[in-house]
Structures are given as C-alpha cells and as structure tokens.
Amino acid sequence: MGPAFTNLLTHLIFSTKDRVPCIKVDLKPNLFAYLGGIVREIRGKAYAIDGTADHVHILVSLPPSIALSDAVRIIKTNSSGWAHDQGVSHRTFAWQIGYGGFSVSKSNVPDVIKYIQSQEEHHRKVSFKEEFITFLEKHEIEYDTRYIWE
Secondary structure, eight states: OOOOOOOOEEEEEEEBGGGOOOOOTTTHHHHHHHHHHHHHHTTOEEEEEEEETTEEEEEEEOOTTSOHHHHHHHHHHHHHHHHHTTOGGGTTOOBOSOOEEEEOOGGGHHHHHHHHHTHHHHTTTSOHHHHHHHHHHHTTOOOOTTTTTO
16 A cells, blocks of 8 residues: 555643642643653654643644544653653653543634633633533534533
C-alpha cells in the first residue's frame, strides 16, 4: 500500500480527575506547552491548546498511524507524569479516565481555535459539564450521565 494522505482534525476535551481545579496558574502555560510537545512527539500537530483549572481543549491533527485513543492515552499519561515532577503542590495531579473527541472540518478550524482560546471567558457563563453535554448532543453521541464524569 502506498502513502496515506490525511487531514484528520479532532477537538479533544478532557478534564482533571473529579474535575479538581489543579491546573494552577503557575502550571498552566508550561503544561499546555508540554501537551503540544507530546503531540509533536507522536507526529501530530496541535493547532490550539487551552482550558481552565479543571479541563483542557486541544485541536489536534494526528497521523493515520496512531489511533485517537492511543494518542490521548500517551498525552494524558506523559503530561500527568510531567506535572508530578513540577513540585509537591502538583503531585496529586491526574486526568479523568475518559475524554471527548469531536471531528472538525478544515473550514471550521479558525472558529474552533477561537473557541479554544476563549475558554476562561466562556466558562464564566457555562460550566464544564454543560459544555461537554452540549458537545455530545451537538455531535449526536449517546451517553449515560452515570459514566461520563469518571
């Protein structure tokens, strides 16, 4: 088989374990930069990374050689390990088990980037839970509220 030519854009959303607000101001810029570095290591491209104290949004393009679930596992595992190394106050840092992955068309990239970059402002009006359920419903993804917050 010849080379694969893809443009698989995904808006990833995942929160800290139990939505504990542990992405502190001193950790946030370096954590988000580190997340971008992990994406580059797996030969992907992060178009935008931002979030709040309890969750993160990443617009990412991944190579066809890596499954989305594997990419998320690598991103979350490596970044939580890195956070633990940043000092005693970050030793309890952890990501939730699950994640949301939503496809994005090339024509919507500018709007998704703007949305991701305005997370602090957005969450003055809308909670993370409301936001996540809106994404699930907009993308017609079935869910059971007993399990989406694990």
